[in-house]
Structures are given as structure tokens and as C-alpha cells.
Amino acid sequence: MTRGNHLVLGMVLGPPAALLILGLCMAVWRWLKLRRRPVVDSEEVLLGAVSQSLQERGRLAASLGELRTVHERLLDALPFGILWVDQRQNLAAVNAAARDLLGVKAGVVGLEAAFVLEAFPWLLEGLERAPGPPYRCEGGGRRWQLRRIEAPHIVGALLQFEDITALEAEERRLQLRDRFAELGEMTAGVAHQLKNGLAVLKGHGQLLDRAGHRDAAQAVLGETDSLERLVQRFLQWAKPLEPQCVDLRLEEVASQAAQEVHRRPAFFDRILTVEGAGRALADPMLLHQALVNLLENACHATPPGKRVQVSVRDRLVEIQDDGPGLSPEALSRMLRPFESGRPDGTGLGLPLALKWLNAQGADLSFFPRPGGGTRVVVRL
Incomplete structure (x- = not known):
């Protein structure tokens, strides 16, 4: 059993065990005290015993209450959720983090776990x-890390869990940034070499034009x-980014991006609308460029006469x-650089949008629509 397991197990089982030992010690002490007493009137002995027993029970109840409070506070101080299910398959403990994550009240303790x-x-x-190392899974549209904690069979089952959705999203962003940086270095060198050669070709083309x-x-x-x-x-792909995030009105950025796409061939005979309103912290230039690429891609995918709709809410x-x-x-x-779904595409539209959004801490997700088409979600 790992040190972490010992710590959690001690927090869960220590106070109940202490209560049991305390009760046994007080019972033995009371029995020994009664044996040492001289023989007196039986009624007096009985009344005295009852009175003292009531006083001791009162003190014991107060001690039990204090220990229970300490026990609950220790569990509630843990930053992750803890579930304790006893041998009767009832919830014996649900700490504060677990209640917050699941949206339940403290009154569920004692109810059937299932x-x-x-x-x-x-x-x-x-x-x-079986008890073992932490593992990850999906549930309720979130990502979770769970671990069954090793404990004696008589205790029941102890489960540690936490929501790692945001953590995994940040891990993906960091991985993408590393990948973008590597590809950017390679692309920059190739692009500069091509730029030099194109300058020579352009000069020769101009000479041909002057020669008649x-x-x-023209070709x-x-x-x-x-x-x-x-x-x-x-x-653009190779350029290092230093986002300057400010408080933006997202509907204004989306409307400006839509206006730019209106002037491009991809928009011809399509309907492009922007609705809703919201705010977010973002880099105005990078967000504008990302939305232009995403909208242009959506227009390319949409047949003439059909609609591309932009909806705005806070941070989305x-x-x-x-x-x-x-x-x-x-x-x-x-989403891979230089891979395009169109014969005339460069394969950089979506990857650049992903790079620009990733640089400012935003997530880009794609979902199929039930009636056909694609739903693209930018979450800032």
C-alpha cells in the first residue's frame, strides 16, 4: 500500500477506531472502580451507578461528537473526491469535494450506494x-481520474476521484504548442529558400513581358x-506567437471576420449570419484570423444557396x-499541416486556426450535425 493510500485510509478509519478504543477503556475503568467500592446499601449503589453512568455517557457523547467533527473536517479538506461504501453497500462517507463534483447533499450518507x-x-x-494505480475514463461529458484505494475487506470500498477535463485540455494545448514549434522551425527554412527562388522567377517573368x-x-x-x-x-505558420489577450465583445470580432469572408470567392451565393453576444479574454488579431479561416472553410463545405450560421455566447x-x-x-x-480536402487548398487553413486559438488558451472542437453538416465550437 502506498503512502497516499495509508494517509487516506488513516483519515477515513482512524477516528472510528479511536472511538471504539475510547469506549472500551471507559467501560473497563468503570468496572474496576465498582469492584473497589465497599459494600453499601444496594439502592444507593444502584442510584450512584446510574448517575455516574449518565454523566460518563454525556462526556463520551461529547467526545464522540468532537471526533466525528474532526473526522469530517479532515475528509472535507482533501482536494479530491472520496467515496466510502461500507459492507452493506451503503454510503458511509462522501467528502465536500465529492459532493461538489456530483452535485449531491450531505444527507446521502447512509443511503444505498447504487x-x-x-x-x-x-x-x-x-x-x-480491484485496488490499483489511478486510471482515466469519460463520464457525463467530462474526463475523470479514479483510483480504488486498498483497504481491509471489513471496511468496504474506498474510491478517490477528480475531474481532470481542464487538465487534459491544457496537456493537449502544450503538446500542440511543442509540435507547432518544431514544424515552424522546419517550415521557416523551406519558405525562405522558396521566397528567394520566386523572386528570381518573378524578375524573369517581368523581363519576358518587357521583351514582348x-x-x-503572364503564365x-x-x-x-x-x-x-x-x-x-x-x-504565417512558422511565425512565433505572443498573444495579447484583452476583454473582447465576441460578436464584434465574429462580425468583422464574416465581413472579410463576404469579400472572398468562397462566400459566393452562400448565406452567412452572426447572432448572439458574449465576452471573452482573447487576442483580437489572432481570434479574427482564426475565425476567418474557420468561416472560409465552412463556406467551402456548404453548397451554394445554403447557410453558414455563427452563434456567440460568453467565452464561446x-x-x-x-x-x-x-x-x-x-x-x-x-488538422495536420499541408493536408487539404480541396485540390486548390494549401492544407494550412484549419491547422493555422488551431495554432492561433491554441496560443491564446482556446479549444477548438468539431462535431457532426444530426441533419448533416459540421458544428465547430471555439471555447475561450
Whole structure:
């Protein structure tokens, strides 16, 4: 048993064991005291014994109450949830952290565990597991870390649990930042080399134009411009970010991004609307650029005449399109740099949006819509 197990087990079982020992000691002390007394009137002895017993019970009850209070305070001080289910399968203890995480009251102590935890099947499963190291699971739309604590069989089952949804999200953000940094270094070198070569090609195209070879010059210059835009995207990807987060009105940022997309070919014959209002701490430029990329991608996915809708709430922007939707495999591919779902795409639209959002601590999630299409959620 680990040191942590000993600590929790001691907090749970120590006070009840102390109460039992205290009660036994007082009973033995009372018996020895009665044996030493001289023989007196039996009625007087009986009344005296009853009186003293009542006084001792009062003192014992007060001690028990104090120990119970200390026991509960120790459990409530723990930063994670603790469930204690006794041998009769009733809840023997639920500390403050557990009550907050589950949304239950202290009155559930003493009730049947299966009844109280019916809405939390992942906890019932954890109570059935063998004691061992912590493990992670999903339940109720959240991520949890659970550990069945080793304890004597007579005690019942002890389960430690905590909500690690935010912790896992931060771990993913850190992993992405490391990955972006590595790819950025590689991309920067390639982009600078291409930029130098494109400058030479563009110069030769201009010379051809001056020499009267207009058609050939336009072909060279057109391809050069396309490659320069691609290189610019590469440099955007490689650029290190230092977000400056301020309090923003999200509907204003979303409306400005929608106005920019209105001027792009992807918007042609689509309906793009912004509704709702909300605030968040974010970098205005990075958030604007991310929303432009996401909206342009949604317009590309939506057939002409269909709608792309943006909904805004506090710390949240949601984009819904009427396209065919994305399979998990296609989404995983499109979030990788330089992987595009369109023949004319650079494969950097979604990865750049993910990078810009990740840099300011935001999460980007994709969900299929029941009637078709994709729902994109930006949570700041």
C-alpha cells in the first residue's frame, strides 16, 4: 500500500477506531472502580451507578461528537473526491469535494450506494475494480481520474476521484504548442529558400513581358503569385506567437471576420449570419484570423444557396454549416499541416486556426450535425 493510500485510509478509519478504543477503556475503568467500592446499601449503589453512568455517557457523547467533527473536517479538506461504501453497500462517507463534483447533499450518507450513484455509472464501475494505480475514463461529458484505494475487506470500498477535463485540455494545448514549434522551425527554412527562388522567377517573368512575350510572361507571373501566397502561408505558420489577450465583445470580432469572408470567392451565393453576444479574454488579431479561416472553410463545405450560421455566447463561438460533414478520419487529416480536402487548398487553413486559438488558451472542437453538416465550437 502506498503512502497516499495509508494517509487516506488513516483519515477515513482512524477516528472510528479511536472511538471504539475510547469506549472500551471507559467501560473497563468503570468496572474496576465498582469492584473497589465497599459494600453499601444496594439502592444507593444502584442510584450512584446510574448517575455516574449518565454523566460518563454525556462526556463520551461529547467526545464522540468532537471526533466525528474532526473526522469530517479532515475528509472535507482533501482536494479530491472520496467515496466510502461500507459492507452493506451503503454510503458511509462522501467528502465536500465529492459532493461538489456530483452535485449531491450531505444527507446521502447512509443511503444505498447504487441508488445515489445511479447517474454516475463510471463511479460504480470504479468501486467494483480491484485496488490499483489511478486510471482515466469519460463520464457525463467530462474526463475523470479514479483510483480504488486498498483497504481491509471489513471496511468496504474506498474510491478517490477528480475531474481532470481542464487538465487534459491544457496537456493537449502544450503538446500542440511543442509540435507547432518544431514544424515552424522546419517550415521557416523551406519558405525562405522558396521566397528567394520566386523572386528570381518573378524578375524573369517581368523581363519576358518587357521583351514582348506577354502570354508567357503572364503564365510565369501568375504561377509565381500563387506560389508567393503559399510561401506567405508557410511563413504565417512558422511565425512565433505572443498573444495579447484583452476583454473582447465576441460578436464584434465574429462580425468583422464574416465581413472579410463576404469579400472572398468562397462566400459566393452562400448565406452567412452572426447572432448572439458574449465576452471573452482573447487576442483580437489572432481570434479574427482564426475565425476567418474557420468561416472560409465552412463556406467551402456548404453548397451554394445554403447557410453558414455563427452563434456567440460568453467565452464561446459556434459555427454551423450545411455541408456534407466530416468523418473522423477526414478531420484528423485536415488538422495536420499541408493536408487539404480541396485540390486548390494549401492544407494550412484549419491547422493555422488551431495554432492561433491554441496560443491564446482556446479549444477548438468539431462535431457532426444530426441533419448533416459540421458544428465547430471555439471555447475561450
